Amino acid sequence: MNKRIDRRSFLKRSSGLLAAASLPLSLIEIAFGKGSTDNFTFAYLSDSHITHIKGNKFVHNWDRGLIRAVAEANLMDPKPDFVFYGGDIAQLGKPEEIDHGLEILSGLTPNVHYVMGEHDYYVDLGEYWKKRLGPDYYGFDHKGVHFIVLNSILTYEAWMHGKWDSGMQRMLQMARLDNPQGSPFMVGDRQREWLKKDLEKVSRETPIVVFSHSPLQKIYKGWNFWTEDAEQIQALLKPFSKVTVIYGHVHQIQYNQIGNISFNSAMATAWPWPYPSTYKQTDSLLPKLTVEMNRADPFFERDATGWQFINIHSGNVELHYLLPNNRNRIVAFDAEAGAPVDAKHQKMAKRTAAQTHY
Ligand SMILES: [Fe+2]
Numbered sequence: 001m002n003k004r005i006d007r008r009s010f011l012k013r014s015s016g017l018l019a020a021a022s023l024p025l026s027l028i029e030i031a032f033g034k035g036s037t038d039n040f041t042f043a044y045l046s047d048s049h050i051t052h053i054k055g056n057k058f059v060h061n062w063d064r065g066l067i068r069a070v071a072e073a074n075l076m077d078p079k080p081d082f083v084f085y086g087g088d089i090a091q092l093g094k095p096e097e098i099d100h101g102l103e104i105l106s107g108l109t110p111n112v113h114y115v116m117g118e119h120d121y122y123v124d125l126g127e128y129w130k131k132r133l134g135p136d137y138y139g140f141d142h143k144g145v146h147f148i149v150l151n152s153i154l155t156y157e158a159w160m161h162g163k164w165d166s167g168m169q170r171m172l173q174m175a176r177l178d179n180p181q182g183s184p185f186m187v188g189d190r191q192r193e194w195l196k197k198d199l200e201k202v203s204r205e206t207p208i209v210v211f212s213h214s215p216l217q218k219i220y221k222g223w224n225f226w227t228e229d230a231e232q233i234q235a236l237l238k239p240f241s242k243v244t245v246i247y248g249h250v251h252q253i254q255y256n257q258i259g260n261i262s263f264n265s266a267m268a269t270a271w272p273w274p275y276p277s278t279y280k281q282t283d284s285l286l287p288k289l290t291v292e293m294n295r296a297d298p299f300f301e302r303d304a305t306g307w308q309f310i311n312i313h314s315g316n317v318e319l320h321y322l323l324p325n326n327r328n329r330i331v332a333f334d335a336e337a338g339a340p341v342d343a344k345h346q347k348m349a350k351r352t353a354a355q356t357h358y
């Protein structure tokens, strides 16, 4: 694919599909413009939470979200070079759930890169997931972009190897919101050491896209919208001119800018989380939410799940959220604001950005 696909024609070509599709996956276009040699696309699916009931029975709704996403990803035009899966394939990390989720994902034509979620991890500390999928942190280059995958959902060793009667007890503790017995997520020393070495090979001008499950910023600790060593990772990424972090886990639209790093979340294929009652715990405040995401409609199982086109222009990300039964949203990097803003509500978002210290 040597031709430059400009955004307008890309969207025009895709518009029929966009109108028809209602699926929680992301299609990502890398488009560098001047001087670029390659444009490409990839898709992003996340947070399917495949839930085993018993025998061969699984929660139907969550299955359907992933099945539809896979079907649509295979129909994308232009065809994505690969797919990212953003974590939480399983609800409780059971081998049945991981196997069932991977069986559905095996229907994808492109190659898939996986990110570890806490729901995949805490029952057996990632053993089965790694047996099926390999390493939980890695990097690779693709057509001028350096991609990094981190396992951001680790926690303190003492908590992981603590007083648990069983792995499932530990999993259930980590799955709860507002749990005083829980523990914050982190990337940890070993991966940060690896990241430091990995980045030594990358030029400062190379666009970097980092995938993590939890946000590599501190948003809301009670729900683990939080990574304990976020600042240390941000410091490692600081020398690079274009850095984007794309994360799952939060099942809602978030965007933020901290220094050189743009942060963007993706929607889940399973269900939406509501916004936490406050984001005030964070030191680096997210932009004030201008339009709240619609709440789930219990009579429409795909409500407030969604999928995104993500374009990267000169290393900056533009996320096109396609939300079934809701108005579509665009969150794009705005050079003037120096941050991602909500293009659908551009004026309001710009006003907010002007009032907010990033
Ligand atoms: Fe999730």
Ligand SMILES: [Fe+2]
Residues within 6 Å of the ligand: 087, 088, 117, 118, 119, 213, 248, 249, 250
């Ligand atoms: Fe998660």
